[in-house]
Amino acid sequence: MRIVPQRQIASSLYRLSKVKMSTFPQATAERAAELVSAYNSILKQVEDTSKQYGKTNVRLVAVSKFKPSSDIMALYNAGVRHFGENYVQELIAKSKELPKDIKWHFIGGLQSGKAKDLAKGVESLYAVETIDALKKCKQLDNTRAKLEGAPITVYLQVNTSEEEQKSGYSLSNREELFQTVEFLLSEDCKKLKLGGLMTIGSFTESTSEGEENQDFTKLVNLKRDLDEKYKLDLEISMGMSNDFAQAIKQGSSSVRVGTSIFGARPPRA
Numbered sequence: 001m002r003i004v005p006q007r008q009i010a011s012s013l014y015r016l017s018k019v020k021m022s023t024f025p026q027a028t029a030e031r032a033a034e035l036v037s038a039y040n041s042i043l044k045q046v047e048d049t050s051k052q053y054g055k056t057n058v059r060l061v062a063v064s065k066f067k068p069s070s071d072i073m074a075l076y077n078a079g080v081r082h083f084g085e086n087y088v089q090e091l092i093a094k095s096k097e098l099p100k101d102i103k104w105h106f107i108g109g110l111q112s113g114k115a116k117d118l119a120k121g122v123e124s125l126y127a128v129e130t131i132d133a134l135k136k137c138k139q140l141d142n143t144r145a146k147l148e149g150a151p152i153t154v155y156l157q158v159n160t161s162e163e164e165q166k167s168g169y170s171l172s173n174r175e176e177l178f179q180t181v182e183f184l185l186s187e188d189c190k191k192l193k194l195g196g197l198m199t200i201g202s203f204t205e206s207t208s209e210g211e212e213n214q215d216f217t218k219l220v221n222l223k224r225d226l227d228e229k230y231k232l233d234l235e236i237s238m239g240m241s242n243d244f245a246q247a248i249k250q251g252s253s254s255v256r257v258g259t260s261i262f263g264a265r266p267p268r269a
């Protein structure tokens, strides 16, 4: 069945669709209305903050981990296409039962060996935002090249807060980060495009009263260094439910919002 995307209305807000697409899992009308309203409210905040700080084209990625496919369809029906997921198996399952023009962002910890599953299992994978090692980058590229799949945009995750439980390239030794950038820019790399940098940042920084989130500042400084060294204009993925406005203020080009759109998630079993 051909999917007719809902036209965007002039205000750029998204609207509930009247089209019923019965082959996909559907939310109740009540749940759909609730989700679209929450999404629009966040989108408006993203747009207002962007305008306030003179930024353009800040992307809002709806983080749908642990939420049912019917929730994703409710936003999809209203025109939303960028969704973020954290778990490889969950993403593969959802991508198989949902429309193929969804732009999936993988934003979870990428274990060695899982890059292959991801490249293979998710045809419409748009971005992997959590590359933290050259080896995983090569795995992803090799698998995608063998399958002759569509290109994937990658973001290099940086552990700006240097917390042990967080993944990401270290800022204190930048050698592997440089090697990864060089691989991505080389002819050896067939299916990956370097999109930018990503960070999560510490909880303390996201809730502190200071003028700036120091973890965000570190990522922006790194972007400046890499842009200069390699003649790039890297995007920046930072900002979640409780700190996306601050992230935009500091230069984020893509924010990842879950809870404020979908509601609280059940604790991990």
Ligand SMILES: *Cc1c(COP(=O)(O)O)cnc(C)c1O
Residues within 6 Å of the ligand: 063, 065, 086, 107, 108, 200, 239, 240, 241, 242, 256, 257, 258, 259, 260
């Ligand atoms: C879960 C998650 C988000 C969304 O977080 P919320 O606080 O629910 O908005 C964003 N980024 C990453 C990497 C996540 O794991």
